Amino acid sequence: xxRHSFFVCESLQRVMQNASPALACTLLxxxxxxxxxxxxxxxxxxxxxxxxxxAKQRLTPDQEAQVATILEAMFGTPDDPVAxxxxxxxxxxxxxxxxxxxxxxxxxxxxxxREHCSHCHGVTGDGMGPTAAFLNPYPRDYxxxxxKFKSTERADKPTHADLVTILNNGINGTSMPxxxxxxxxxxxxxxxxxxxxxxxxxxxxxxxRYYFELDDEDEGKLPETREFLVEEILLPVAExxxxxxxxxIDVPEMPEVDLQESIALGKELFYGNKANCVKCHGVTGxxxxxxxxxxxxxxxxxxxxxxxxxxxxxxxxxMSREEKAEHRAWLARSDKALAGDALDPRTIxxxxxxxxxxxxxRRPLDLYYRIHAxxxxxxxxxxxxxxxxxxxWHIVNYVRSLPYEYDGxxxxxxxxxxxxxx
Amino acid sequence: MRNxxxxxxxxxxxxxxxxxxxAVFAVAPSIDVWLPKDVSAHGKDIxxxxxxxxxxxxxxxxxxxxxxxxxxxxxxxxxxGDQKATYIQGSHTLEVIWTIIPAVLLLFLAIYQMNAxxxxxxxxxxxxxxxEVVARQFEWRLRYPGPDGDLGTPDDLFLVNDLHVPVxxxxxxxxxxxxxxxxxxxxxxxxxxxxxxxMKIPVWFKASEVGQYDLVCAELCGWGHYKMKGRITxxxxxxxxxxxxxxxxxxxxxxxxPLQEDL
Ligand SMILES: [Cu+2]
Numbered sequence: 001x002x003r004h005s006f007f008v009c010e011s012l013q014r015v016m017q018n019a020s021p022a023l024a025c026t027l028l029x030x031x032x033x034x035x036x037x038x039x040x041x042x043x044x045x046x047x048x049x050x051x052x053x054x055a056k057q058r059l060t061p062d063q064e065a066q067v068a069t070i071l072e073a074m075f076g077t078p079d080d081p082v083a084x085x086x087x088x089x090x091x092x093x094x095x096x097x098x099x100x101x102x103x104x105x106x107x108x109x110x111x112x113x114r115e116h117c118s119h120c121h122g123v124t125g126d127g128m129g130p131t132a133a134f135l136n137p138y139p140r141d142y143x144x145x146x147x148k149f150k151s152t153e154r155a156d157k158p159t160h161a162d163l164v165t166i167l168n169n170g171i172n173g174t175s176m177p178x179x180x181x182x183x184x185x186x187x188x189x190x191x192x193x194x195x196x197x198x199x200x201x202x203x204x205x206x207x208x209r210y211y212f213e214l215d216d217e218d219e220g221k222l223p224e225t226r227e228f229l230v231e232e233i234l235l236p237v238a239e240x241x242x243x244x245x246x247x248x249i250d251v252p253e254m255p256e257v258d259l260q261e262s263i264a265l266g267k268e269l270f271y272g273n274k275a276n277c278v279k280c281h282g283v284t285g286x287x288x289x290x291x292x293x294x295x296x297x298x299x300x301x302x303x304x305x306x307x308x309x310x311x312x313x314x315x316x317x318x319m320s321r322e323e324k325a326e327h328r329a330w331l332a333r334s335d336k337a338l339a340g341d342a343l344d345p346r347t348i349x350x351x352x353x354x355x356x357x358x359x360x361x362r363r364p365l366d367l368y369y370r371i372h373a374x375x376x377x378x379x380x381x382x383x384x385x386x387x388x389x390x391x392x393w394h395i396v397n398y399v400r401s402l403p404y405e406y407d408g409x410x411x412x413x414x415x416x417x418x419x420x421x422x
Numbered sequence: 423m424r425n426x427x428x429x430x431x432x433x434x435x436x437x438x439x440x441x442x443x444x445a446v447f448a449v450a451p452s453i454d455v456w457l458p459k460d461v462s463a464h465g466k467d468i469x470x471x472x473x474x475x476x477x478x479x480x481x482x483x484x485x486x487x488x489x490x491x492x493x494x495x496x497x498x499x500x501x502x503g504d505q506k507a508t509y510i511q512g513s514h515t516l517e518v519i520w521t522i523i524p525a526v527l528l529l530f531l532a533i534y535q536m537n538a539x540x541x542x543x544x545x546x547x548x549x550x551x552x553x554e555v556v557a558r559q560f561e562w563r564l565r566y567p568g569p570d571g572d573l574g575t576p577d578d579l580f581l582v583n584d585l586h587v588p589v590x591x592x593x594x595x596x597x598x599x600x601x602x603x604x605x606x607x608x609x610x611x612x613x614x615x616x617x618x619x620x621m622k623i624p625v626w627f628k629a630s631e632v633g634q635y636d637l638v639c640a641e642l643c644g645w646g647h648y649k650m651k652g653r654i655t656x657x658x659x660x661x662x663x664x665x666x667x668x669x670x671x672x673x674x675x676x677x678x679x680p681l682q683e684d685l
Contacts, residue, residue: 119645131645151678170561170582177561177646178582181653254676362580363675404576 045078045100045114047071048124050143050201051341053208055334056304066222067207074229075200078114078123081193086230087238089196096186097193112186113193116179125197127297128343135175138343141297142194143201145237146377149360150244154373154382157244163191165361173357195241202237251368252389259397266398269391275383277395280350285402287352295348296377301338302345308334348378356403367396429498436494440487447480461635461656462611463628467538469612474534478527542613546624551596552587557604557617560646562637566666579670583652588662589632595625605641608654614640629656 054064076082081098083089101111109115114123120139122129127141140147149166150158167187170178179187210222210232222228255262269275271283282289294302312331316324351359360366360375371392374382383392450456460469497507550571556563561583568577573596587593597606599617606625607614610633615625637652657665 116649172563172580172582175559177559177650181583181651248678251677356578356580363673365675365677368676401576404574 045123047075047078047200048122048126048128048341050126050204050208051337052301052304053205055330055337057208057211058330059208059211060220063211063220066224067204070207070222070224070229071200071204074203074234075196081196083196084230084234086234087196087199088242089199090192093189093192094196096189109186112182112190116182117190117194120175125194125201126341128341133343136346137174137348138297138346139175141201142198143205144297144300144377145198145202145240146296147198148375148377149366149370150373150376151248151369152244152373153247153249153384154376156247157241159244159248160191160195163194164188167191169361171359173355173359199234199237199241203233206233206237249369249372251365251372254364254393254396255390262394262397263401264398265391266394266396266401269387269395270398275387275391275395280379281353282350285353287350289350291349292347293379294345295379298345298348301342304334304342305338305345308338350379353399353402354405364393364396364400367399368392371395426498426500429494429500433491433495433498436487437491440484440491443483443487444480447476458609458635460610460612461629461631461633462613463630464538464541465612465630467541471535471538475531478531482524542626547592547594547626549592549594551624552593553585554596554598555585555606555617556598556600557606557639557643557650558600559602559644560639560650562606562650562652563600568670577670579666579673581669583637585637585652585654586662586665587629587654587656588659589629589656591659592628593626597623597625602643603641604639604643604650607638607640608635609638610635611654616641632656632658 049064049068054067059067074082074084079099081091081094083091083094096108096110097113099111099114101109101115104110117129119129119131120135121127121142122132122139125142127139129139132139145157147158147163149171150156150162152158152162164187166176167190168178168180170176179190182190207222211220214220214222257265270277270281270285278289280289280293281287308331311327311334316327319327356362358366360370370380371387372382372384372389374380383395387395457469457472460466550567551573552566554565554567554573556565562585564581564583564585565573566579566581567573568575568579570577595606597615597617598621599619601619603619604617605614606617608627611627611629613625613627615623617623634653634655637654639647639650641647643650655665
């Protein structure tokens with residue numbers, strides 16, 4: 001059964017549950033017809049292996065299989081998630097979010113992730129669901145464990161509350177909508193599941209990279225002891241998620257100066273060498289300072305595809321026959337991974353600061369976090385080392401004034417410029 | 423004899439159409455698949471137009487369906503034996519009658535509804551927008567003008583999906599779309615208006631009762647159309663102002679803890 005008819009069956013079952021009896025009879029008839037033509041049992045969903053990383057690390061098929069086996073033991077499957085106590089994840093929440101969309105025995109909706117998230121973020125959380133390629137920016141790939149909008153330092157994980165905020169508010173300026181009306185419990189379950197997918201993705205990466213560190217006597221196989229898997233693979237990831245909860249950036253009060261004065265100071269910093277915001281955000285603040293950089297997710301794919309491309313061009317005359325065969329096989333596999341398991345890399349645009357659209361939230365507090373810690377995964381650097389908190393607040397005030405910057409030339413009646421550009 | 427049964431069967435099938443059709447409408451209100459509760463000032467006009475047109479088309483529907491039944495029944499070949507059909511050239515009088523009657527009815531409807539249409543789409547209240555609604559795949563982005571009453575100033579309040587309006591006051595919505603066609607639909611307020619990219623469309627209504635109701639998208643706008651759902655809360659002026667202020671304070675937060683109420 002293909003994906004399409006699977007989707008039709010799912011929706012049909014859902015409609016059936018809510019429809020009135022008369023409607024249900026009609027639909028039942030259609031349903032019977034459809035099951036006769038191939039609508040039957042839902043196939044079990046599976047996580048998709050990180051093929052780009054596997055090709056990059058030159059894993060053998062046996063090694064790929066070993067990674068899959070270990071991951072299934074540690075994290076289960078999309079229909080049946082497992083969370084070891086060390087992850088600190090709540091399995092009951094995961095169950096609400098995991099699996100196919102269905103109502104359980106008390107009529108509670110399950111399978112929230114596949115209902116609301118997976119068409120963009122993918123069942124695996126790799127940001128490659130069926131709709132992903134159409135979106136700009138691409139949906140987030142959770143697997144490297146990088147998150148942009150949070151109240152913690154740049155390299156830290158976000159807190160649970162940070163992710164809840166993102167789900168509630170959506171990310172204006174991207175395709176991520178608000179899920180606030182789902183209610184607290186469902187949003188909470190979804191956030192737990194995002195953390196689960198992210199931990200799983202990071203564990204997968206570290207497993208795949210671990211083969212590189214093996215000794216000869218290991219014979220290319222990772223040890224499968226609980227001690228190794230938990231201590232070496234799981235804990236380093238899980239602990240960083242747990243630590244984030246207490247690592248919220250300390251925000252000093254906004255200095256008590258006149259707002260206009262603060263804006264003027266912020267402007268000076270914006271254009272000055274110390275903060276140098278102008279380098280990327282442009283002299284006009286329109287985000288046109290530079291246009292050919294990549295975010296880290298796209299950079300991974302970009303660098304890898306460049307490498308594969310130059311390997312295609314490299315001379316093979318020095319190689320023995322076996323080496324050549326192996327090289328060709330590796331190239332074929334890398335091409336396949338790039339075509340099927342990665343999205344075409346795209347450049348990232350610095351934010352246009354005159355639109356009054358702030359992806360990570362518009363509160364002064366949010367902007368403070370963005371400038372203080374930078375944006376993980378994006379070229380935006382942390383200013384914490386270079387700027388004092390007061391200076392950061394001045395820039396916050398200046399940036400918040402940009403969409404409404406006064407331009408005397410326009411006359412008293414139209415005091416604001418660049419404001420209605422949605 | 424077999425043929426006579428076939429004729430009977432088909433005439434009954436055609437008879438079932440008006441019978442079931444009327445039955446569905448008769449039962450619908452009691453199983454709650456009828457018009458949603460009306461909480462708007464102008465909703466009565468819309469609803470009475472709806473009922474009037476329903477009655478009119480209902481009568482025509484029943485009459486034509488009964489005629490169809492009667493013809494299938496009466497002129498069944500098996501029942502009429504060898505009797506040949508009569509050939510006629512057509513009836514000029516009959517054709518004039520069945521053209522003029524619907525034409526008059528349609529013209530009457532067109533004139534009769536004009537006032538309701540003008541109230542909804544042309545007689546805009548003279549005021550600044552209460553709120554700007556920007557539809558986008560797949561959510562409703564809202565912007566309130568803040569205390570100065572002007573959109574596009576630093577005191578604007580930005581929200582998503584959670585529309586609030588005061589009761590018993592004229593509300594003017596400035597409707598925009600960020601991407602594709604959407605439709606701003608408030609079923610309980612009898613308001614439906616397409617949002618068109620590149621246009622600022624004014625929409626107005628007056629709510630007559632406090633409560634929480636659906637705000638949905640009524641124009642297929644992409645795969646997530648079905649979940650492009652918001653909520654409208656109709657509340658007293660005091661509650662509305664308090665809500666605006668609380669939300670604005672949230673938006674202007676400079677510290678992670680919610681600010682203490684200055685009471
Ligand atoms: Cu829509």
